[in-house]
Amino acid sequence: MIRLNAITRTFHMGDQVVHALNDINLVITSGEYVSIMGPSGSGKSTLLNIIGLLDRPDSGRYELDGRLVTDLPEIEQARIRREKIGFVFQSFHLVPRLTAAENIELPLILSGVPQEQRQIRVDEALQAFELKQRAQHRPAELSGGQRQRVAIARATIMRPSVILADEPTGNLDHQIGAEVMTLLENLHHSGTTLIIVTHDRELGARAHRQIAMRDGKILTDQSDDTR
Amino acid sequence: MTLADTLQTSFRTVLSYRIRSLLIVLAMALGVASVVVLTALGDGARNYVINQFSSIGTNLLVVLPGRAETSGSFLGAVLGQTPRDLTLKDAQLLGRLPQVRRYAPLNVGAAELSAVNRLREVTVLGSNADLIPVRHMQLAQGSFLAHGTERNAQIVLGAKIAREFFPRSQAIGQRVRLGDSRFIVSGVLASQGESMGFNTDEIVIIPIDYAQQMFNTTSLFRILIEAKSHNDIEPAKRAILAALKQSHDGEEDVTVITQDAILATFDRILHTMTLAVAGIAAVSLIVAGILVMNVMLVAVNQRTAEIGLLKAIGATSSDIRRLFFAEAVWLSFAGAVFGSLLGQLGSLMLRLAYPQLPAWAPVWASIAGVLVALITGIAACLWPANQAARLDAVQALSKR
Ligand SMILES: Nc1ncnc2c1ncn2[C@@H]1O[C@H](COP(=O)(O)OP(=O)(O)O)[C@@H](O)[C@H]1O
Numbered sequence A: 001m002i003r004l005n006a007i008t009r010t011f012h013m014g015d016q017v018v019h020a021l022n023d024i025n026l027v028i029t030s031g032e033y034v035s036i037m038g039p040s041g042s043g044k045s046t047l048l049n050i051i052g053l054l055d056r057p058d059s060g061r062y063e064l065d066g067r068l069v070t071d072l073p074e075i076e077q078a079r080i081r082r083e084k085i086g087f088v089f090q091s092f093h094l095v096p097r098l099t100a101a102e103n104i105e106l107p108l109i110l111s112g113v114p115q116e117q118r119q120i121r122v123d124e125a126l127q128a129f130e131l132k133q134r135a136q137h138r139p140a141e142l143s144g145g146q147r148q149r150v151a152i153a154r155a156t157i158m159r160p161s162v163i164l165a166d167e168p169t170g171n172l173d174h175q176i177g178a179e180v181m182t183l184l185e186n187l188h189h190s191g192t193t194l195i196i197v198t199h200d201r202e203l204g205a206r207a208h209r210q211i212a213m214r215d216g217k218i219l220t221d222q223s224d225d226t227r
Numbered sequence B: 001m002t003l004a005d006t007l008q009t010s011f012r013t014v015l016s017y018r019i020r021s022l023l024i025v026l027a028m029a030l031g032v033a034s035v036v037v038l039t040a041l042g043d044g045a046r047n048y049v050i051n052q053f054s055s056i057g058t059n060l061l062v063v064l065p066g067r068a069e070t071s072g073s074f075l076g077a078v079l080g081q082t083p084r085d086l087t088l089k090d091a092q093l094l095g096r097l098p099q100v101r102r103y104a105p106l107n108v109g110a111a112e113l114s115a116v117n118r119l120r121e122v123t124v125l126g127s128n129a130d131l132i133p134v135r136h137m138q139l140a141q142g143s144f145l146a147h148g149t150e151r152n153a154q155i156v157l158g159a160k161i162a163r164e165f166f167p168r169s170q171a172i173g174q175r176v177r178l179g180d181s182r183f184i185v186s187g188v189l190a191s192q193g194e195s196m197g198f199n200t201d202e203i204v205i206i207p208i209d210y211a212q213q214m215f216n217t218t219s220l221f222r223i224l225i226e227a228k229s230h231n232d233i234e235p236a237k238r239a240i241l242a243a244l245k246q247s248h249d250g251e252e253d254v255t256v257i258t259q260d261a262i263l264a265t266f267d268r269i270l271h272t273m274t275l276a277v278a279g280i281a282a283v284s285l286i287v288a289g290i291l292v293m294n295v296m297l298v299a300v301n302q303r304t305a306e307i308g309l310l311k312a313i314g315a316t317s318s319d320i321r322r323l324f325f326a327e328a329v330w331l332s333f334a335g336a337v338f339g340s341l342l343g344q345l346g347s348l349m350l351r352l353a354y355p356q357l358p359a360w361a362p363v364w365a366s367i368a369g370v371l372v373a374l375i376t377g378i379a380a381c382l383w384p385a386n387q388a389a390r391l392d393a394v395q396a397l398s399k400r
């Protein structure tokens, strides 16, 4: 359960003030599938970063699973990112010198999971995302679709309750993008909250709830049943 | 993140940047190795000098005419002139002091040695029977000047002289002429080679009385004294000074050098020198440290997106700091270990090239070299690691 209350985030560029998020109020319940759309610069990424505790709002309250997380110390926020949140990025963000398996293993290492368990869980993930043949390949030797599969495997290896995907198909062609969306939607089907930022209307329409943003504000917020 | 995982992860990072890591390790290793080799050289030189000094006698005191300008400096006495003479009577007086085990008076001169149909100029030492034990000399054949027979016309030849004059026949018992006097060869010195700038292979030794007669002098060049024990050296020195002051009408006109004091001076000088070269070598370690800092700063810059990613998947700032820190520890550690081995190898080669030089790096130097490498490497990484830890996750992620 994500509850945002009067969240603002302002950036100062010289003497220019950018209201990246302007009084955002939003509640997303567990297991929802939400798409966020809007023109470039409308604040979608900033919103996702704040939900993912990568960024702090200038004002407002953020409750995650009933707990006020806005002012938690850095270590606590890192722990929540580790345990509850999975990020998927447009540019994959794989560590180039590590193999696919090692990239997937990273969150487990950060969480201090013992070596033997890591092995088992990475194997399972490689299996689930059909990456078994590519386990020992480095990102440079993988296709875009494979890279994003590795990234999704990494984002889900800790079994987070929320997946935040910022234009996950932005660097992929249409067909591969659709496959990646299917993978993410499968995660939603198994109960994970899924929040996807996209500017592809067609992909955005697949979500059960669609939020449109502009100039740091929520323009519309539609759910399938109310449409 | 567990410590083991941190170390393992950063170890893999070090391995994956192969050339970069190799260069840093090499720079570190060369620094450590130069500390080890240079201190081995310095300490080897020190031990070489100490060995040389010990080989000329133990508990040795040297009495020479003339007063040192400043107390403690023997140079003044060595260079200074116009003192009152030291005589054989003085030497005998000193021989009776309770702290003195034995003494050997010494006169030095040059004369022509001839035998059979050979002739050459040689350095002549005039002394007594105790010169052998006092000066740690060794005989190869025959006997040395006998006790109480100073008036016998005996001569002891240096090894090389004996070989030159009597290449085929036995030297002992041969008649030789030295200057205007005739002598019978009673012994031949064992070959010792150069020792403290004095080649005993090319000297001849005759009784002191003959030497004084030959050089027409009653004064002595030196009196060599052997104290009864190490603890007697200082009392002996005081007793000698007092005894000679009394017999020289209350004038303090001699200098007593103890082997210990000279040794201590050399020891101090060479030890300081060793420290100095070690310090210079350590500077190269600081340079290596700066190299590590630079490389780590570049690494932080290069891996900014990676740092952002690590934070996004839940790394804390201290996880990041520790990862970079561990990387520097590995690099410095490898450099220190590799450098120590290299240094030992270098010292070994020194010893092989110069067998008389005991070029062993002192333990303190090896330990200090390794510690300085580790400390500079780690210190050099504190700042870059902190920079990495403080990166803003969102901005780091957006960097390409
Ligand atoms: N670190 C930053 N510094 C300054 N301005 C920023 C920063 N991050 C985002 N912005 C500004 O905030 C606004 C929203 O950005 P963003 O959330 O990335 O938009 P979107 O993801 O919808 O394209 C934009 O105008 C952008 O220029």
Ligand SMILES: [Mg+2]
Pocket: A044, A045, A046
């Ligand atoms: Mg964006």
